C-alpha cells in the first residue's frame with residue numbers, strides 16, 4: 134500500500150488526556166480516536182492490527198475444534214433474569230427498553246445466550262462435548278473509563294463456552310483453552326503469567342487469568358521466581374515476614390492508654406514508637422448483611438476475596454461510619470476486638486500465637502496494650518490477608534514479588550451454574566436426563582494490542598511484533614525525486630508484494646527524518662531504506678525497529694534476507 138494514499142493521522146505531541154503509554158501512542162500514531170468516554174473509533178492502522186490478532190485467535194480456536202458463532206449484542210432481559218444476573222450485574226450493565234416497554238440489555242458476556250442456544254438444540258450426551266466461540270462486541274458501563282483502550286465501555290472479546298457431559302470432560306476443554314491461550318499470547322509477542330484467580334461474579338470452581346506484566350496494569354500478581362508459583366493478589370498465599378519486634382513477655386490484662394487524635398496504624402506507631410506489626414488492625418465488614426470484625430496485623434491488608442470465601446458470603450462490603458458508631462460505640466480509628474460480643478470476629482492466621490499487641494479500645498482516642506488473640510477475644514482463624522512483596526513463598530520459601538499486570542485472558546470452570554439455572558438438559562448414557570457442565574473463556578482483543586504496545590514501546594513509539602503490526606515492513610526511499618532511488622524502491626516493494634509480505638511503501642514527499650520517525654511511531658517492525666549514495670555503491674539498508682540494528686545489503690538480496698527474518 135502507498136502511504137500517500139492512506140489515512141494515518143499521526144500527531145507530533147503526546148495528547149494531554151492520555152495517561153498510559155499505549156493510550157498516548159494509539160492516539161499519536163493515528164490508530165484510534167475517542168468518540169466519548171471509554172468509546173473509541175478504530176482507524177485504519179488499529180483495524181489492521183486487530184484483524185491480525187483476530188486471525189491468530191481464530192486459528193488457535195479452530196485448531197482445538199471450537200466452532201465460530203456470532204451472537205447478538207442486544208439481549209432480552211428474560212435470559213439474564215433466569216440466570217440471576219439481571220440484578221447481579223447492577224450498574225455495569227447497559228439497559229434499555231424497546232418500543233413496547235420490554236427490557237433489553239447490551240451483552241457484557243454471553244453465558245446466557247449460549248446456554249439458551251444449547252438448551253434449545255442439544256438433545257443427547259452423544260452431541261457432547263461442544264466448544265462454541267465468537268469474536269464480538271461487548272458493552273460495560275464502566276464507572277471510570279480510563280487508560281485508553283484498557284478500560285472502556287465497548288470492546289471486542291473472543292468468548293467461548295464449553296459443554297461437557299461430566300467434570301472430566303470439562304477438565305479437557307479447560308486444558309485445551311489453557312494451551313491455546315498460551316499459544317495465542319506467544320504468537321502475539323506477549324509475555325504472560327498464568328495465575329490462579331478468583332472467579333468472582335462468574336460462579337464456578339476453578340479459574341485462571343493470563344496476566345501481562347506492565348506498569349499500565351491495575352491488577353497485582355504474586356510471583357515466586359524460584360519455583361514459579363504465581364497467583365492473583367486477592368488469592369495468593371505466602372508466609373508473612375515475621376513481626377519486626379518480638380512481643381513483650383507479660384501475663385496481665387489489656388490496659389487502656391490515651392491516644393488523642395491518633396487514628397491510623399501509622400499514627401499509633403509514631404505515638405507508641407512501636408512498629409505497625411506490633412498492632413492489630415480492626416476492620417468492620419458486612420458479609421451478606423451481617424457485621425463481622427476482621428482482625429489483621431497492622432502492616433497487613435485485607436483480601437476481600439479471601440474474606441468472602443472464608444465466610445462463604447456472596448456480598449461483602451466495608452461498614453459505613455454510622456453503622457460502626459452504632460455497633461462499637463466508638464469511631465473508626467479507635468476500634469478493637471476486646472469486649473465485642475454482638476458480631477463474629479475473624480482473625481488472620483498471621484496473628485496466631487501473637488501476644489500483648491496494641492488494638493483500639495472501642496472508646497474514642499483510646500487504645501489497649503497487651504491484647505492477646507485467643508485470650509482476650511475469641512476469633513475464627515482464617516487466611517485473610519493480601520500477600521506483601523518480600524513474604525516467603527508458600528511452596529518453596531523464597532521471597533515472592535508483586536507485579537503490576539494487565540489481564541489479557543481469563544478461563545473459568547463454570548460448573549452447573551448456568552445449565553441448571555436455565556434448564557439445559559440432555560439424554561444421558563443411562564437413559565435419564567443429565568445436566569451438562571460448562572466452561573467459559575475470554576480474551577480481550579484490544580487488550581492484546583495494548584499489552585503488546587505497553588510491553589514493547591520505546592522513546593520513538595510502538596515496537597510491535599510482525600504478527601500483529603499493521604505492516605511487516607516499510608519501504609522508504611529517502612528521496613522520491615531521485616529516479617534511480619524511486620525505481621529501486623518500487624522494485625523492492627513489488628518483490629515484497631509478490632511474496633505476500635505485508636508491505637507499506639512510503640512514497641510521500643517528506644524529509645527522510647520525518648519518514649523514519651513516522652515509521653518508528655506506528656510500529657512497523659522492519660524498514661528497507663533506499664538512499665542515493667548507498668544505492669550508487671550497490672547497497673540498501675535493512676533496519677530492525679526493535680533492536681535498531683541496520684544491515685547493508687545489495688538491493689537484489691534484501692527481500693530474501695528480510696523474508697528469513699519474518
Ligand SMILES: [Zn+2]
Pocket residue numbers: 357358359360361362526527528529530531
Ligand atoms: Zn516458590
